[in-house]
Amino acid sequence: MLRITGGQRRETGADGEWVTRRIPGASATKVYRCPGCAQEIPTGMPHVVAWRPYGDGGDRRHWHSSCWDRRSHRAPRY
Numbered sequence: 001m002l003r004i005t006g007g008q009r010r011e012t013g014a015d016g017e018w019v020t021r022r023i024p025g026a027s028a029t030k031v032y033r034c035p036g037c038a039q040e041i042p043t044g045m046p047h048v049v050a051w052r053p054y055g056d057g058g059d060r061r062h063w064h065s066s067c068w069d070r071r072s073h074r075a076p077r078y
């Protein structure tokens with residue numbers, strides 16, 4: 001189930017509800033560690049940021065786009 005709200009979208013998967021935003025490469029100015037594969041996301045790489053729709057956003061995680069798309073088949077490792 002997808003709902004589009006101003007650049008963010010709401011996704012419901014096997015692991016519950018998430019809000020996601022696609023980060024273009026030009027906006028990826030920091031290195032993050034992807035919780036899907038435990039590898040770094042280098043600067044300049046387009047990726048996905050996801051967080052729970054409730055709470056203060058402190059649970060925000062940056063994912064490789066491919067890891068995010070695959071996560072429904074595999075539980076995420078935090």
Ligand SMILES: [Zn+2]
Pocket residue numbers: 034035036037038039063064067
């Ligand atoms: Zn990854």
